[in-house]
Amino acid sequence: MPNPTAAMLVIGDEILSGRTRDANMYFLAGELTKHGVDLAEVRIVSDDAAAIVSAVRALSESFDHVFTSGGIGPTHDDITADCIAQAFDTQIDVRDDARALLAEHYKKSGSELNEARLRMARIPDGATLIDNPVSVAPGFTLGNVHVMAGVPLVFQAMVASVLPTITGGQPMLSQTLRVLRGEGDIAPTLSALAEKYDDLSIGCYPFQKDGAFGANIVIRGTIGTRIDAAMTQLAKELEL
Amino acid sequence: MPNPTAAMLVIGDEILSGRTRDANMYFLAGELTKHGVDLAEVRIVSDDAAAIVSAVRALSESFDHVFTSGGIGPTHDDITADCIAQAFDTQIDVRDDARALLAEHYKKSGSELNEARLRMARIPDGATLIDNPVSVAPGFTLGNVHVMAGVPLVFQAMVASVLPTITGGQPMLSQTLRVLRGEGDIAPTLSALAEKYDDLSIGCYPFQKDGAFGANIVIRGTIGTRIDAAMTQLAKELEL
Numbered sequence: 001m002p003n004p005t006a007a008m009l010v011i012g013d014e015i016l017s018g019r020t021r022d023a024n025m026y027f028l029a030g031e032l033t034k035h036g037v038d039l040a041e042v043r044i045v046s047d048d049a050a051a052i053v054s055a056v057r058a059l060s061e062s063f064d065h066v067f068t069s070g071g072i073g074p075t076h077d078d079i080t081a082d083c084i085a086q087a088f089d090t091q092i093d094v095r096d097d098a099r100a101l102l103a104e105h106y107k108k109s110g111s112e113l114n115e116a117r118l119r120m121a122r123i124p125d126g127a128t129l130i131d132n133p134v135s136v137a138p139g140f141t142l143g144n145v146h147v148m149a150g151v152p153l154v155f156q157a158m159v160a161s162v163l164p165t166i167t168g169g170q171p172m173l174s175q176t177l178r179v180l181r182g183e184g185d186i187a188p189t190l191s192a193l194a195e196k197y198d199d200l201s202i203g204c205y206p207f208q209k210d211g212a213f214g215a216n217i218v219i220r221g222t223i224g225t226r227i228d229a230a231m232t233q234l235a236k237e238l239e240l
Numbered sequence: 241m242p243n244p245t246a247a248m249l250v251i252g253d254e255i256l257s258g259r260t261r262d263a264n265m266y267f268l269a270g271e272l273t274k275h276g277v278d279l280a281e282v283r284i285v286s287d288d289a290a291a292i293v294s295a296v297r298a299l300s301e302s303f304d305h306v307f308t309s310g311g312i313g314p315t316h317d318d319i320t321a322d323c324i325a326q327a328f329d330t331q332i333d334v335r336d337d338a339r340a341l342l343a344e345h346y347k348k349s350g351s352e353l354n355e356a357r358l359r360m361a362r363i364p365d366g367a368t369l370i371d372n373p374v375s376v377a378p379g380f381t382l383g384n385v386h387v388m389a390g391v392p393l394v395f396q397a398m399v400a401s402v403l404p405t406i407t408g409g410q411p412m413l414s415q416t417l418r419v420l421r422g423e424g425d426i427a428p429t430l431s432a433l434a435e436k437y438d439d440l441s442i443g444c445y446p447f448q449k450d451g452a453f454g455a456n457i458v459i460r461g462t463i464g465t466r467i468d469a470a471m472t473q474l475a476k477e478l479e480l
């Protein structure tokens with residue numbers, strides 16, 4: 001059985017403007033690979049309702065799971081929860097269980113649960129809350145869409161809360177061979193290898209650094225012995 | 241007149257698998273911002289022809305410019321050029337001008353211009369070559385799509401070759417104010433500010449680090465004096 005597929009939707013003007021370098025995509029990609037879920041597509045859109053709704057619909061229809069990052073805080077530019085509700089044609093309002101979580105948290109910390117903070121208790125009808133052990137304000141799962149915060153520490157904690165609820169497949173394994181040769185020289189060997197081992201994914205990633213050039217050859221698959229066999233043959237053919 | 245819009249398409253299994261952390265998106269986002277082009281969406285897809293063709297068509301129709309990264313090398317998994325041709329329903333073959341560039345380069349370096357390397361001279365009909373001062377094998381522009389290599393050094397050189405050919409708008413300027421307060425406390429102030437300065441984009445990006453928490457408030461726009469005015473008002477209202 002093939003592994004379940006996933007897409008990620010990053011909501012963030014700050015990444016598109018080049019101000020911030022994304023960290024959540026890199027983290028999620030690694031976690032999904034370990035969990036046996038194939039991350040097939042990532043989209044980054046700005047804090048624009050039409051763009052978010054359209055991306056959520058397209059990704060939710062095409063993949064088994066969608067993970068979103070960003071836009072669920074208390075400020076005016078946090079519109080993700082409302083957009084998810086709109087994408088699923090469902091209602092959204094402050095929900096009692098989410099409000100109770102926030103009320104207890106702000107009571108302890110001595111801050112006021114003001115109107116802005118109450119926005120973080122807006123949860124679409126039919127959604128399940130995602131636990132946030134870092135800063136309490138929950139994420140949520142609606143249908144196959146998992147809605148999480150953009151702050152890396154909180155995002156990571158929410159991923160840890162969500163992943164156990166998702167049936168994974170076989171973890172993707174990989175081995176890398178670094179060779180100091182031009183891609184053009186090893187391409188014919190790789191091409192033949194890819195044909196023979198068609199259950200594996202064989203990628204070639206060239207690099208140039210400090211005057212040296214070469215390539216990392218990465219062989220990926222779910223069966224370790226097959227990867228071993230392909231790597232052994234590759235090393236032999238490249239006379240390493 | 242609004243700034244031209246752009247999308248980026250990253251082609252790369254190695255990013256989706258979590259093996260590599262993207263560097264090109266962050267670089268391009270910064271360059272486009274300086275050039276007055278608004279990066280509105282980024283997509284990352286795997287080395288899969290159907291996914292690439294479909295993304296190229298969708299982005300090319302929706303935005304003024306599309307920049308792609310990756311998949312134009314000599315190996316079997318380098319299918320971007322063929323996918324671009326398919327997306328535009330045009331022919332692709334080894335082109336004489338691109339072949340001549342490669343022939344001269346490999347003659348100098350003493351390497352053979354073999355069949356694999358000749359793949360890098362495959363250019364769709366009607367495309368314009370993009371200069372590659374790093375490793376010679378060219379990128380190309382077809383319609384509004386600029387096709388570039390994934391190796392960061394080469395990608396950056398190609399961006400430098402392409403950007404002067406693109407009419408930019410007004411560079412997006414920004415100022416950041418770092419405050420050690422909860423987002424929920426400053427949200428009402430920001431919301432009112434965003435309504436008053438509706439020609440500016442006002443974003444709030446919370447952080448938690450080493451036990452401290454706060455937010456970076458970023459005000460973006462094309463008119464420096466407007467950003468100054470909004471920042472001055474913000475600082476006053478937050479009593480900084």
